[in-house]
Amino acid sequence: MTLTRFVAAAVLAVGLAGPAFAQVDDPECIAPAEPGGGFDLTCRIAQTGLAPQFDKPIQVTFMPGGIGAVAFNLFNTTRTDDPNAIVAFSSGSLLNIATGKYGQFDENDVRFLATAGADFGAVIVKADSEYETLDQLMADFQEDPGGVVVGAGGSVGSQDWMKGALLLKSVGADPRAMRYVAFDGGGEAIAALLGGSIEVYMGDVGEMSSHLDAGTMRILAVLAPERLDAPFDAFPTAIELGYDVEWTIMRGFYMGNDVSDEAYQTWADAFAAAYETEEFQQIREEKGLMPLDLAGEEMDAQVKALIAELRDIATEAGLIQ
Structure with missing residues (x-):
């Protein structure tokens, strides 16, 4: 599995009539760091961009520690089935998971949900x-x-x-x-x-x-997997020049592994619907991210395959003994 196929993957097909609110009573986004950083930015995109999709505003909660490790461990212990909470992650989080920096838990212990955007x-x-x-x-x-x-x-x-x-x-x-x-x-x-x-x-x-x-x-x-929009459209990709290299700086969200399928799908539907709205596109652009719209089970599977790929590379480079 390559990053190209990941970025090019289709968004999970869902109806856009709106999610089943009964599955999410008090929506919350966990930013696993102090206020003001990239995780905060990621949660603010969800808070603003998903506002039309839920009856209640999404609360942002800060949970610093271990560059995401504290939150990752919490959602593998006491909040594994919380239907209301999503946790922000970045490509750096995925690399930390791949190299074992989050302890005993790995990518198979959470459910990756959706993307906020990419660089x-x-x-x-x-x-x-x-x-x-x-x-x-x-x-x-x-x-x-x-x-x-x-x-x-x-x-x-x-x-x-x-x-x-x-x-x-x-x-x-x-x-x-x-x-x-x-x-x-x-x-x-x-x-x-x-x-x-x-x-x-x-x-x-x-x-x-x-x-x-x-x-x-x-x-x-x-x-990037393909040429970007202006003002970066003048620059070739490494791939088109013949080098199978890309690096997507992804920002997104995961949930606990024991969350019900109904609650998971409620959030996935909310993101898929939000991607089509002007509100979501505007807040993402304001936060300096580019479009990367993936949500649901397909996204979860591909992120887990990406982490496995990162683990292989890290092992080959001597970062994992």
Whole structure:
């Protein structure tokens, strides 16, 4: 299962007349972090975007701890059958599950429900870089994986590191040989790129919006399944250039594993209906995410297959012993 097939999958077909409210009395979205971060953003999209779908407003509750681990464990112990609550997750959460950072529970212990939207990885260099095309960079990766200095806002094993690892793997190079510099955030990594401390920045498309007009950086490729809409339609995907690499920064929601099928379907129907509304599309755009509309059992199955794929990659890269 590839990320391409995941993103391209059809949304679960549902009627748009509205969900069965009887299954959800007090809708709640758990943001497994302090207020103000990405999980908060994800829950706010649900709170606003699903407002027309429920009789009551969705309450947002914050549950920080272990970058999602506390909430993940709670919904595997005392709230496994809660029909009212959904929990926000990101691609980073999926990677944490794959590498065992959430403890004894894994992807088969929850039910993945729906997506809020997505961003996509990007391969970025300085405007005056010697690398004018992705092919040139990939040739150097293949010849000497440690000869190119790569940096990003995340440690070894993070989402950003994984982007570079996948690129090396696509040309048969060992991801462990990558010369990778970790920064505290994307801002520091961009400063290092512009200052010449690193040669390639493994960033995200969304964060490049404010930098494109400055003309200081160049996107060699986006790690999306197909070309994006303007202003990013000018940039090729790694896939179309012949490299089977993509990275979808997904934001979405899961529920406890023992939730009834009726309650699960109520939420899935609510998301499927909301995807068609102007309210949902507007709040997603305001929060800086791009469309990625998947809900229901098909989404659950494909996320679990994606985690298994991430686990294989992490094992191959030496992140799992």
